[in-house]
Amino acid sequence: MLEVLRRVIQEVNGARNLDAALSTMVRRIRKAMQTDVCSFYLYDKELESLVLMETIGLRTQAVGRVVLPLGEGLVGLVAKRSEPLNLEDAQSHSHFRYFEATGEERYSSFLGVPIIHQRHMLGVLVVQQAEKRRYDDEDEAFLVTMAAQLSGVLAHALATGNLTRPALPGGQAMFKGVAASPGMAMGEAVVITPPADLNSVPDLIPSDQEYEIARLKEAIGKTRD
Known part of the structure; x- marks a missing residue:
């Protein structure tokens, strides 16, 4: 398990950004612990609430x-x-709360550990299993270690503004900007350069392959210039 832990930490530290680090962590934890679900909940200090930010196993x-x-x-x-909280039958616990959106009704076992940095709550890491399973001491130690590793990454991301709570339906989002001129004004915000999302690009079959190849070569040539 120590070798697995070392590899996971290396992958997380080598991730290109925080989103990639979180995605890598939940996927690797799920695989290493041979469990059905791994999720990360971010603690929102202003709302005093936890928001599901990343999951593998629950509904996206x-x-x-x-x-x-x-x-x-x-x-x-x-x-x-x-x-930490380690339960073989989570649904029988008095604090269990069911969310239809997650599809977690089929999971029985639950292990959750807090993510804490310098005595400040940052979030919770959770693993779940469909079959009733009592996670052993090694499982718990592994997840606690991963939470400790993630705490420093999260603390830095929160301090630099690279991680924020997603806008909730009916809620408000706040953005910090840099003043271009003195005074006050009110207006609509405009996203000048939206973030690229490769997953949103449709996978289409070209009608003219030679033309598309020529366009690709032209684009590559422009990047070299």
Whole structure:
């Protein structure tokens, strides 16, 4: 398990950005622990709530939409107590709260550990299993170590503004800008350069392959110039 831990930490530290680091971490943890679900919840200090930010195993549409107040649900309980919670039958626990959007009704086992940096709550790492399973001490130690590793990355991202809570339906988003001229003004914000999303590019079959190849070569040539 130590070798697995070392490899996961190397991959996370080598990720190109925070989103990639979080995605890598939940996927590698899930594989290393041979479990069905791994999720990361970010603690929002202003709302005193935890927001599902990354998951592998739960429904992806739940990301950014599932919000748990501190102390509510199993995840909220982990954050409030600032200590791990290991359950073989999660649904029988008095703090269990079901979210239809996640599709987690089929998962029985639960292990959640807090992510803490310099005594400040940053979030919760969770793994779940469909079959009833009591995660052993080695599993818990592994997840606690990963949470400790992630805490420094998250603290830096939050301090530099590279990680924020996603805008919730009906909520407001706040952005910090740099003044271009003195005074005050009100108006609509415009995104000048939206972030690139390769997943949004449709996979189309070209009608003229030679033409498309020529366009590709032309584009590559322009980047060299």
